[in-house]
Amino acid sequence: MLNDIPMSRPFQIEIAESAEELKKRLQTAPLGNQKEKLQMLWWLKSGQVNEQQEIGKRLARDTSTVTRWLQKYRTGGLSGLLEIKKAAGAKRKINDQALAALKQELETGKGFNSYGEIVEWLKHQHKLDIEYATVYAWVRYRLGAKLKVPRPQSHKQDEKLVSEFKKNSVPFSTV
Numbered sequence: 001m002l003n004d005i006p007m008s009r010p011f012q013i014e015i016a017e018s019a020e021e022l023k024k025r026l027q028t029a030p031l032g033n034q035k036e037k038l039q040m041l042w043w044l045k046s047g048q049v050n051e052q053q054e055i056g057k058r059l060a061r062d063t064s065t066v067t068r069w070l071q072k073y074r075t076g077g078l079s080g081l082l083e084i085k086k087a088a089g090a091k092r093k094i095n096d097q098a099l100a101a102l103k104q105e106l107e108t109g110k111g112f113n114s115y116g117e118i119v120e121w122l123k124h125q126h127k128l129d130i131e132y133a134t135v136y137a138w139v140r141y142r143l144g145a146k147l148k149v150p151r152p153q154s155h156k157q158d159e160k161l162v163s164e165f166k167k168n169s170v171p172f173s174t175v
Helices: 019-028 032-046 052-059 063-082 096-107 115-126 132-142 159-168
Strands: none
Touching (some): 096 115, 115 132
């Protein structure tokens, strides 16, 4: 009859923190994932649970997840268990050298007429093939620059009349 019962490795883990400390940290934990991990440790420390399967059932997690959490705790302690890893993110499309040159070019009085012109400038000057939307986002929002585009003027305008108007008009500040 004893041969019918599967023999598993005994579940043993030494928890360094006190039950009170774990309960206090559980109440102030900012993230749900951290709360689950602290709850697991608190149950173990207070003796409410002594099997991984029971922890998995209570937390609605697979036992492999519980095993992984306990292994993290064994190797890195509480800080290792609660550590939040952040993905590095994508590599920047515009390198520092091109960015500095673009910034300098935007600060000059000449400027660019369109974002498409900037795309072409980056392609020819720095051998970078960058999409229009990326260039627009960098220039407009990250660098905070606006293109130096003059206001449109009518081609029918008489230059002589315009200069005469400017000469004879009273400056706005003296009105």
